[in-house]
Amino acid sequence: MTDVRVAQRGKGVLREFNEARVLTAADVHVALRLSALSGERSEEVLLATALAVRAVRSGSVCLELGRMREVTVDETPGEDAVPVDLDALPWPEDAAVAAALRVSPLVVGGAAGPLRPLRLVDTDDGGLLYLERYFRQEETIRRVLDERAARRPAVDEDALTRGLTELFLDGDGRASAAPDRQRIAAAVAATHATSVIAGGPGTGKTHTVARILALLARQPGPAPRIGLAAPTGKAAARLQESVREQAPSLGLSTDLSAMTLHRMLGWQRGGRFRYNATNHLPYDAIVVDETSMVSLTMMCRLLEALRPDTRLVLVGDPDQLTSVDAGAVLADLVARPVRGTANPALARVVGADLDAADDPAEAALSASERDRLRGGVIRLSRGRRFGGAIAELAVAVREGDADAALEILRSGDEQVSFVAEDELSGLRADVVASAVAVTESAEAGDVAEAVRRSESHRLLCAHRDGPYGASWWARQAIEWVGQASGQRLDPEHWYPGQPLLVTANDHEARIYNGDTGVVVRRADGSLAAAFARGQEPVLLHLSNLSAVQTVYAMTIHRSQGSQYDTVSVVLPGEESALLTRELLYTAITRARIHVRIVGSEAAVRAGVGRRVSRASGLRRG
Numbered sequence: 001m002t003d004v005r006v007a008q009r010g011k012g013v014l015r016e017f018n019e020a021r022v023l024t025a026a027d028v029h030v031a032l033r034l035s036a037l038s039g040e041r042s043e044e045v046l047l048a049t050a051l052a053v054r055a056v057r058s059g060s061v062c063l064e065l066g067r068m069r070e071v072t073v074d075e076t077p078g079e080d081a082v083p084v085d086l087d088a089l090p091w092p093e094d095a096a097v098a099a100a101l102r103v104s105p106l107v108v109g110g111a112a113g114p115l116r117p118l119r120l121v122d123t124d125d126g127g128l129l130y131l132e133r134y135f136r137q138e139e140t141i142r143r144v145l146d147e148r149a150a151r152r153p154a155v156d157e158d159a160l161t162r163g164l165t166e167l168f169l170d171g172d173g174r175a176s177a178a179p180d181r182q183r184i185a186a187a188v189a190a191t192h193a194t195s196v197i198a199g200g201p202g203t204g205k206t207h208t209v210a211r212i213l214a215l216l217a218r219q220p221g222p223a224p225r226i227g228l229a230a231p232t233g234k235a236a237a238r239l240q241e242s243v244r245e246q247a248p249s250l251g252l253s254t255d256l257s258a259m260t261l262h263r264m265l266g267w268q269r270g271g272r273f274r275y276n277a278t279n280h281l282p283y284d285a286i287v288v289d290e291t292s293m294v295s296l297t298m299m300c301r302l303l304e305a306l307r308p309d310t311r312l313v314l315v316g317d318p319d320q321l322t323s324v325d326a327g328a329v330l331a332d333l334v335a336r337p338v339r340g341t342a343n344p345a346l347a348r349v350v351g352a353d354l355d356a357a358d359d360p361a362e363a364a365l366s367a368s369e370r371d372r373l374r375g376g377v378i379r380l381s382r383g384r385r386f387g388g389a390i391a392e393l394a395v396a397v398r399e400g401d402a403d404a405a406l407e408i409l410r411s412g413d414e415q416v417s418f419v420a421e422d423e424l425s426g427l428r429a430d431v432v433a434s435a436v437a438v439t440e441s442a443e444a445g446d447v448a449e450a451v452r453r454s455e456s457h458r459l460l461c462a463h464r465d466g467p468y469g470a471s472w473w474a475r476q477a478i479e480w481v482g483q484a485s486g487q488r489l490d491p492e493h494w495y496p497g498q499p500l501l502v503t504a505n506d507h508e509a510r511i512y513n514g515d516t517g518v519v520v521r522r523a524d525g526s527l528a529a530a531f532a533r534g535q536e537p538v539l540l541h542l543s544n545l546s547a548v549q550t551v552y553a554m555t556i557h558r559s560q561g562s563q564y565d566t567v568s569v570v571l572p573g574e575e576s577a578l579l580t581r582e583l584l585y586t587a588i589t590r591a592r593i594h595v596r597i598v599g600s601e602a603a604v605r606a607g608v609g610r611r612v613s614r615a616s617g618l619r620r621g
């Protein structure tokens with residue numbers, strides 16, 4: 001039988017790596033095609049080419065030649081999957097690969113024409129092999145950011161200082177105690193052309209964004225034109241909602257809208273954008289939320305399309321899972337060596353915050369935090385939404401401290417629980433209780449309550465398929481709910497209480513990939529789908545839903561950007577390459593009240609220890 005994962009024309013080393021599931025057929029095809037076009041026959045070069053394609057496919061911007069061997073097999077666990085010994089593969093010597101690339105027509109060009117699809121960049125840690133397109137995008141990002149760092153926007157410091165004092169208040173309406181990193185972040189955004197505001201969930205990123213807009217509006221001169229954007233429709237809708245909610249108390253217009261980055265840039269059929277390097281975006285300030293999900297390509301397009309004097313504020317959580325496409329730009333911008341000189345305006349407007357000693361609520365700025373301010377980078381660290389064990393667990397995971405994470409998980413604190421795979425009674429009880437409660441409200445036509453209750457518990461998995469996957473757990477949950485209710489649930493037919501997941505953006509209906517909702521009964525007895533949207537849920541005809549599925553369990557990737565009261569996370573086996581620190585952190589931070597981890601100590605340790613490694617040159621400088 002022919003295996004579609006194996007490239008039929010592949011030979012030699014490429015074929016062996018393909019059969020070992022390190023390379024896909026598509027990776028091999030690209031290498032073979034370039035070989036045919038350029039005349040390159042070196043097995044070292046073709047393997048490195050296929051691995052560079054693979055690197056991009058798995059989210060890196062380039063292939064680090066010195067870490068070529070740190071690959072994992074593709075996650076397509078067929079029935080017949082046999083374990084692969086990666087060390088036994090015919091890996092070429094690093095030096096031989098580098099030497100072959102240095103003279104390869106694919107890198108230096110050749111007689112066959114101008115084709116030069118690969119770029120080799122030397123660094124202190126060895127070579128980085130890029131597909132040319134990604135090299136150029138990274139170069140553009142670096143160049144635009146450097147040019148922007150050299151100019152500081154004009155700002156009226158008196159108006160700014162007044163605004164900072166009036167907008168950042170404590171619970172009693174007085175100016176908040178120093179240091180207040182939110183106030184510093186707002187000052188950074190006002191005084192730098194590009195600023196990066198990083199922070200975990202509930203650290204007040206959106207709260208700060210609304211105040212940045214208010215500060216800019218209070219500057220003398222015409223009202224600034226503001227662009228609010230996010231990489232996904234769902235994130236854009238949340239940003240808009242949150243800014244509009246805060247607008248009246250800040251003297252801002254309540255009709256500010258947010259849109260996807262694609263829409264802001266004017267995406268056109270064929271993949272071109274209306275706004276680009278020759279036709280700049282018309283805004284005075286642009287705020288991008290959930291920047292961790294922005295790919296290298298989108299960031300490049302955005303930066304190219306910026307007017308040099310437009311303020312850009314990038315907001316997000318660099319510790320979360322990154323974009324599906326290549327690049328981890330936000331994490332790179334936070335981690336890269338600091339550039340730029342100290343901004344004297346910052347010291348003038350928030351000097352008290354910069355110099356403040358430890359406060360009970362917030363620690364003094366560290367030397368490296370101050371240093372990062374030169375580059376316009378600040379991290380909010382004070383949790384404003386939830387304290388307690390969930391937040392502590394998230395911090396332990398983020399910092400890679402598995403012992404601390406396990407200690408918190410086993411502490412008996414009511415916010416966390418940690419159970420083995422065969423101790424499923426608590427999980428089963430939560431799945432059934434939430435389904436019963438949702439169904440009750442859905443049958444009664446209480447739409448708002450049905451939607452609210454559908455966010456009371458969520459079952460999350462690392463994988464979509466396989467024994468630890470969301471599909472398997474969804475079937476298990478349906479069985480539990482069916483047994484409890486005495487009715488067999490059939491997701492093929494709509495029923496009240498049916499939990500829904502949107503799988504593609506639908507701008508008309510204003511529902512977006514990753515949104516969750518529930519089927520409810522209306523007063524006239526008919527069924528409709530309800531989705532959370534601000535204060536009022538939106539109700540849609542079931543016939544208008546084009547891309548939804550029934551969701552009793554979902555992947556952690558899909559849950560990004562949503563929160564639930566209780567989250568149950570079923571960990572895969574410790575060997576799963578998907579089980580990473582970023583995945584665990586993202587899963588834990590989805591929970592508002594309780595997080596239940598189902599799995600072994602070894603799986604927790606493996607997850608905390610394994611980082612998503614996305615190679616890029618941006619991070620290096």
Ligand SMILES: Nc1ncnc2c1ncn2[C@@H]1O[C@H](COP(=O)(O)OP(=O)(O)OP(=O)(O)O)[C@@H](O)[C@H]1O
Nearest residue numbers: 169182199200201202203204205206207208384385
């Ligand atoms: N300085 C503050 N004073 C009082 N409340 C605050 C402050 N900052 C944030 N909050 C409140 O804390 C909660 C979380 O803030 P916000 O939604 O801005 O955080 P976030 O970092 O954007 O979170 P997420 O990434 O999860 O959306 C909100 O209810 C907000 O009103």
